[in-house]
Amino acid sequence: MQYTFCHYCGAKLPSGGKPHAPQSCAACGATFYHNAKPCAGALVVKDHRVLLVRRGIEPFKDYWDIPGGFLEAGEHPEDAARREALEETGLEVRLTGLHGIYVDDYGDTGHKTLNIYYLAEPLGGALRAGSDAAELRWFHYDELPDRTAFAHESKVLADWREREMSRR
Ligand SMILES: [Zn+2]
Known part of the structure; x- marks a missing residue:
């Protein structure tokens, strides 16, 4: 770029x-x-299951996605992760720690993204897919989807799976 x-x-x-x-x-x-453009996302976890969003829009329509998105100007990544989780899933979440930081391409736009992921647990609200989402689903760490929207998300989920298995 x-x-x-x-x-x-x-x-x-x-x-x-x-x-x-x-x-x-x-x-x-x-x-x-x-x-890279900074982004933040939330791994909302409950009973060894993580909440994923099936995208209803391009790019990567119908691929599974971790709730997250671009930071707004001046916004702390923690606030962005909570905001995106609420917008995309309807859940208010509490962040419980930093999961990791991943660099990726933003599709084939030539732009790079710096993706900051937090672990989170549901606090309240009601499960409801946002306007850009086709479906929400809880995935057990042994049943994670083969395909994710952005390439780095497969690595994020594999790392989360390792984390969950070590906590059993
Ligand atoms: Zn100049």
């Missing part, structure tokens, strides 16, 4: 180099870093 013009002064930026290399503006000196 490379920019064509400087966001500050409008001068043409040099192209070439690696796709994610920073670009510097020769006219005003600004530097643009093509680093």
